[in-house]
Amino acid sequence: MQLFFQGIENATTWTNLVYCLIGVTIGMLVGVMPGIGPVSGTAALIPLTFGMDPLSAIIMLAGIYYGAMYGGTITSVLINIPGESASVITCIDGYQMTLQGRGGTALGVAAIGSFIGGVVAIAGLATLAPALAKFALRFGPVEYFTILLMGLMMLMGLMGRSIVRGLAAALIGLLLSLVGMDFVSGESRFTLGLLQLERGIDFVPMALGLFGISELLLSLEEKINAAKPAQLNRLLPERHEWKPTMKAIGRGTGIGFLIGLIPGANAVIASLISYTVEKKTAKDPSRFGKGAIEGVAAPETANNACSGSAMIPLFTLGIPSSPTIAILFGAFVMHGLTPGPTLFQRNPDFVWAIIASMLIGNIMLLILNLPLARLWARVAMIPYQLLFPFIMVISIIGAYSLNNSLWDVGVMLVFGVVGYAMKKLDFPLAAMILTFVLGRSIESSLLQSLILSDGSLAIFFSSPLSSTFMTISILILVFSVVGGLRKKKIALSDSEI
Amino acid sequence: MHKNAALWSALFVGAIGVFFLIYSLEYPLKSSVGPGAGMIPFAVSLMVIGLSVILLFQALRRPIYFRDILPKSEGLRKIILVFVAAAIFLAVIPYTGFVIASTILLFILYVQHYRWYVSAGLALGISLLAFWVFGNLLNIPLPTNGWGW
Numbered sequence: 265m266q267l268f269f270q271g272i273e274n275a276t277t278w279t280n281l282v283y284c285l286i287g288v289t290i291g292m293l294v295g296v297m298p299g300i301g302p303v304s305g306t307a308a309l310i311p312l313t314f315g316m317d318p319l320s321a322i323i324m325l326a327g328i329y330y331g332a333m334y335g336g337t338i339t340s341v342l343i344n345i346p347g348e349s350a351s352v353i354t355c356i357d358g359y360q361m362t363l364q365g366r367g368g369t370a371l372g373v374a375a376i377g378s379f380i381g382g383v384v385a386i387a388g389l390a391t392l393a394p395a396l397a398k399f400a401l402r403f404g405p406v407e408y409f410t411i412l413l414m415g416l417m418m419l420m421g422l423m424g425r426s427i428v429r430g431l432a433a434a435l436i437g438l439l440l441s442l443v444g445m446d447f448v449s450g451e452s453r454f455t456l457g458l459l460q461l462e463r464g465i466d467f468v469p470m471a472l473g474l475f476g477i478s479e480l481l482l483s484l485e486e487k488i489n490a491a492k493p494a495q496l497n498r499l500l501p502e503r504h505e506w507k508p509t510m511k512a513i514g515r516g517t518g519i520g521f522l523i524g525l526i527p528g529a530n531a532v533i534a535s536l537i538s539y540t541v542e543k544k545t546a547k548d549p550s551r552f553g554k555g556a557i558e559g560v561a562a563p564e565t566a567n568n569a570c571s572g573s574a575m576i577p578l579f580t581l582g583i584p585s586s587p588t589i590a591i592l593f594g595a596f597v598m599h600g601l602t603p604g605p606t607l608f609q610r611n612p613d614f615v616w617a618i619i620a621s622m623l624i625g626n627i628m629l630l631i632l633n634l635p636l637a638r639l640w641a642r643v644a645m646i647p648y649q650l651l652f653p654f655i656m657v658i659s660i661i662g663a664y665s666l667n668n669s670l671w672d673v674g675v676m677l678v679f680g681v682v683g684y685a686m687k688k689l690d691f692p693l694a695a696m697i698l699t700f701v702l703g704r705s706i707e708s709s710l711l712q713s714l715i716l717s718d719g720s721l722a723i724f725f726s727s728p729l730s731s732t733f734m735t736i737s738i739l740i741l742v743f744s745v746v747g748g749l750r751k752k753k754i755a756l757s758d759s760e761i
Numbered sequence: 762m763h764k765n766a767a768l769w770s771a772l773f774v775g776a777i778g779v780f781f782l783i784y785s786l787e788y789p790l791k792s793s794v795g796p797g798a799g800m801i802p803f804a805v806s807l808m809v810i811g812l813s814v815i816l817l818f819q820a821l822r823r824p825i826y827f828r829d830i831l832p833k834s835e836g837l838r839k840i841i842l843v844f845v846a847a848a849i850f851l852a853v854i855p856y857t858g859f860v861i862a863s864t865i866l867l868f869i870l871y872v873q874h875y876r877w878y879v880s881a882g883l884a885l886g887i888s889l890l891a892f893w894v895f896g897n898l899l900n901i902p903l904p905t906n907g908w909g910w
Contacts, residue, residue, distance in 0.1 A: 449797065451798040650874075
């Protein structure tokens, strides 16, 4: 508790409050605007934080991440355009509520639910993370490798429709991470004699290309015509609606929190599952799709709870569970911090200040959202042909500013093509970026394990923990392959909603 | 067959695997303490090649044609234009500096939708604003020409 109050003290300095506000505001903008998501928004700003204090930098970047969840809701509800992928589900009932003249209520419920989900997730982070981090200190390279493997298997099992494509993307990401100097042997690997590759491929231009440029290109294919946002009247539900709304928020919080802990299960899945649960538990499921208030409250709460709890694997185990968290992982490393169990030990002030700033950021977002909702929605009305060249220039500057090198801009554009092709052919981008970010950790823990065992793979079944993680990994792989062979879709289809 | 995008993607994945496999043989597979610098890349490359073979069979059984996934004429033209504009940007920026290169890039992208004088105004305005914000306020050393912009 003392550490938490210390964290609040550190997070509430004027500098950190300003950076928190900047982060959540940019996050709102990123969430509202189609064509740019939290991954590319965060990645583009990382180089700009180099001169900043690490705490302020992470506060701002984390603010973008959870701010985008709030921002995506506004356009989903008011103009039926999801600004961010996790808000797709909210369009279903949210926009219907707007058509019924209840857009304000939808936004109010979404904001309250997001706030509650976010705060509960932060409370969970504050409660569970220290204990989990202490437990994880017992991990050796064997346990670390097996938990990484399990996390990646979960990711591949959940993302995309083809385990083969997921594995291919993941292993290529792993190979790309090995380019550059090998710190164990001192060898320069796969550099093609190029000086720029001695330090490896930087993840910022790679992420900007894979997620940012590819998304810009995909958005160019569609014509996004935003209608004028409707008038907002009442912001809160009717008296008789409070009880079902709060129940939906409660369920959404639980579902989102649990899903956020699972690598690969991102906020989209959390909001999808939450919506489905609400529909299945409702007394009158036919209301869903026609403006059911629970259809807005539950998914919005779930996606915010998920984004908060996703920080737990990052802080305690050093495992990013989604592409945006992977970018945050990279930001930590760039600022000289190593996410994982030792972070709580070596930098407790830093960790608790981040947790406190997330609470403050959620309060800021609640205030920013409700009175200014219509203003935010107007941002989405900016014609895309006006917006996307501007986003492209920001992305170029973001890539360039990493090393003040046009090489990184070129890398970004190449990965833009790669990301576009991957999206068209259903290769999951998340698998590639996550293994890329974790690649060196995977290699070093694997090598250390094999050195300890004189090359025997049996070491991965030597301890109860590692055996458990390996068994789960194998089961996930087997079920995914079997599921693929039976042509079963792992993700819920539209017809089930 | 050449119109099968899935086939090309499988071949591309295979090519990446083969590249890393051949290259990894230049590094020792074993060291005095255990696996060498080439071991992990070698093993992973083999897995990638194996996956590419599976993808190849999948592509032949269930082809995905370019015409089904690529946008039609207008959309494709816009996408190609983005890369043409970006290539021109990268080619000229070492000589012209950020402002001019960015203005050219933005002009090419805006002139598809707006009149030339509106596009020119937008392109120049955004470039100058970006240079001021990132170059001056945030002190990012953007490439400049002989006049310092």
